[in-house]
Amino acid sequence: MKKLTNIVRCSVSFLFILFYASSCKKDAVFPDDGRESYTVGFKFKEFEQILTPLQTRAAQRASANTRATTASTENVREGLIYYWSFNAETLLPDLYPTTGSSITYNGGSPPMGFSSGWRYEDYAAGSALSMTGLTELIIKMPLNNVRDVQTLAFDISSSGTGPKSFALWWTQDGTDYRILAEDNQFSNTNTPQSRNAFSYDLSGLSLDLTKPLYIKLIPKAGSRGTAGDYRETTGVTKVDNFRLYGAAQVSSGSSIRRLHYHIFDVETKTCVMAGATDINDDGLTDFTVSLPEGEYVASFAANISDATLLIPGEVAADSYYLANVFANHQAKIYGVLDTFAVSKDMQLDVILKRYYSEIKFEFTDSRDLSRVEKLVVKRQREPVFYAPFNPMMANPIQDMTEIVVHRHFDEGGKEFVFHQFLGGREVALPISYLVEAYDGEGILLRSFTVDSAIPNNVQLVFRGKLLDAAHLNAGFQVRLNETWDGSQIVEFE
Template sequence: MKKNVKFNFNIFSLVFIFLLAVASSCQKNKKISDELDENVFSVKFKIKDFESIVSPLQKANGTRKLVSSKASVNSKEETLFKWDFDLGNADPIIAFNPLPVIDYNNGKVDYGFTAGWPTTGKSISFRGVESILFKLPVQQIELLSNLSLDVNSSGTGPRALLIDYSTDKGSNFSKLSDTIHYPLDLTSTGISKLPISQSLNAIPVMGKEAVWIRIRLYSGKRPPGSIYNPTSSTFKLDNVLITGVVNDTALQNKLYYHIYNASGNELVKQGGISAAETFAVDLPLGTYYLSVLTKNSNSPIVFANSTNRNGFYISNSFMEKEAEIYAVRDTFEVKQSIERTLLLKRLYSEVKVEFTDIVDLSHIDSIRIQQKHPGFYYYPFSNSSNSQLDATFLKIEPNFTENNKSFFFNQFMGFHDTNKTIKYELTVYEKGSVIRSFELKSEVKNNMQVLFKGLLLEEINPGQGFIIRKNEKWDGNVDVDF
């Protein structure tokens, strides 16, 4: 009987100690939560001159119609996500929504980069890979259309793959493809690759926050003498392109913000929000750097390296001759709830070409314009530069009349304190044949208007050059007679 009493007492003691521990834990958790709430503050941002800057951007193609304007987004398939890996990282060069993630084997990101396709570029490489995940944020996306990519493996690597997807962050997967086998004659060296194209129409994307696309790797059908080594072999992929259709208001009505911790330079907040005069975020005590951008275009802003402040930059294709991009940077300290006023500035300049010919120019079919200067990049928080060329070109179908012998386009510039060289090669076509090629050149920076003015048909007055004028209605303006 004494043993039972002692045993019951010991049980009671243990239960009592456990309840004390739980109570103590609850008190500690409550205190931590209270302190967290006390040290998180609302930071409100107000866009200065919102009605004159951002509101016009919400109108389709702005208030001025440029040549060959695009169809509305809801009727056209767009590039949503694109990777080429040429900078040796896994950041996309196009991302409709930030921030898509690539990982493998349940969260690993220690991938490498090797020669891709073309071999002058890079591809992403995985060792001992079983599965690869593309984790896509899909807010405002109405349809995922297609996935295309190039793949290959080392001699002992996988030679078959299967593509499936998840809309619940990996809890369940549904099959997209049957098993895709490498051709037996596909070698593992040089320029050899297996192009893959997979429809994504089966993915129910509407109303979802994220879609995970998974590539699973298998031994597959192997050439004679080829032995699969799942632990040390490598698999690489390149030129990943995901297309789809987005909500017709998603692109032109958004502000994109990135907030970085000043002490560690890491990204702490980001988002794409409907354009409004004010928006707010909650932040704990600290000092922060902010980047805000807005873009009027039927294509998304290209964010790169956005997880680290010093490497973060954006670019924009020269083909987007109508794109209007505004941005602002800010530094602020959070000690209490505060309000910040932001003034967006142009990251582009307007280039106008006006011909002074007195003769009829309606027979001109088109004018092809190619940049002869390096592409421009915007680094909000560093002095970094990028010498990559943009090989795309504009095709202008001018429809010249007696009263209108001009056209214009927007040149993305980024922010610059000093003038930068812009140089273009213009090739003029009549009835499908080239009748003239010439170059135009000037020195400008962002937020300027440039006018090149001169004769299109040089045989009328050979040797006359274009006149350049710089318009001071913006920050500056350049006129060039030719």
């Protein structure tokens, strides 16, 4: 059998081991083949040290004057502040204002079952949380950075012998619960696992926003219609699209700080462990895990941005990929890919590297650019994805998004910057962008296309006139900076 190590180009010569956290899809199950297991610890280099932005001070000043259409000038997000789609089959929320949330059931254990879910707005149906013999479900939501709490909502269903009603309680100390809604009867009791949507107004609660909010769901038999008798120990309850509405401050412009991990067996190419965990404000802490003796290939991907990564769950190595939607243009994505052998207890270091390059436009117009109110950047090639174990994979990404930036140019900052996800590739990838400049009334002032080819982890600068060259046969200069103290310049029309 061809080994994965033969097709993986290891760009970082550090061995590491991945950890199991409560956010994993499931426990790794290893065959009882007599192999001895060992404890392996890994230590992260201080994660915040590698989050230094690529852009120069000038670009940082320009970035301060730039806001995407999805962001507010006060960095406050209104609407969904917590949301669990469960589509990645983990207990981590898709949206959250701060870290520290948790989901437990039946005395404090993390529920690890998932089944088919329901669509919510732009989120696919995907998966839902599924629990057999549910006696209580507790969702903890820290309210740090939350400005206001308005509404709680979720979808719920059950099997024919599952609960058809529930009571809902709340607290902020984790012990002294108060009733929120006593009797919540399902509207559809006759069809097993039919969707029932519930919503609750929380604006009247006296909440201390320095303390977490706990929501407890206790199932009840309820009016059963033609459903079977309630069986507390075998009935199945399904919860999906759990969400909290309000207003929350978004720190550092990134609402998502998450580390994804996959670990594959070298011989079988199967995934033996996969999941994700939040990155705390203090970075990543040290971890240990027990694995049987053997060889493994592992992938880390850290996402600091406002949108989730496009990444499969627990899949075979040849189906594994990473991608980022183009509109998520300020995403800072880091990763590492390497092989390691487990044959004794050990502690190893992990260093993540950038999985993106910086694209910068420097406009050299001598005249005022105050007419320009909006820039739109459209990708002209296929969406970028990174499949480290299958270079011949057909493109699995359908991404038609574009970058829309509202700018207020000044004399000292006629530029803007975005990040292009590339993964761990070392070979230059052709790129092409269509740039459109609009005035305040939505009238197109100019459009032009730029092209180049870049590997990962470089700075690419397009330099030229935005408006002065609108009716001239003039092009941009392209500067590629790979070493931070050297550059390469080429001309193009």
